[in-house]
Amino acid sequence: MIAHPELKGHPSLPLTCPTCGVIDQPRIVPGKGPHAHAAQCAHCACFLQWVSRYSAAERETRRQQARLQAMAQRAPSPLQLAYLVALGDDPGSPPVTMLEASKRIDSLILEPREV
Secondary structure (H helix, E strand, O other): OEEOHHHHOOOOOOEEOOOOOOEEOOEEEEOOOOOOEEEEOOOOOOEEEEEEOOOHHHHHHHHHHHHHHHHHHOOOOHHHHHHHHHHOOOOOOOOOOHHHHHHHHHHHHHOOOOO
């Protein structure tokens, strides 16, 4: 997926058309359904790929936000609970959500251990 050059100032890369074989800047046209835009071959109008309205950094930020929201709604997995016990977490107060378990695991891994 590429970002639209006019939406966020992202450069549009030359793409190879699978139909006519030309390597050129694609023509950006309105997308269909959930897709903002589409890249078409400027020579034969063949569809090349969908074009995002977001930059790569924005897509990654949105993906991480959605991941954290999903983890906050789910119970911790049995593997997370077992890993917490193996790391020495207090089994008397188990985490309520997958997100909480993940944060506990991170903190237990990153904290300095006494030898």
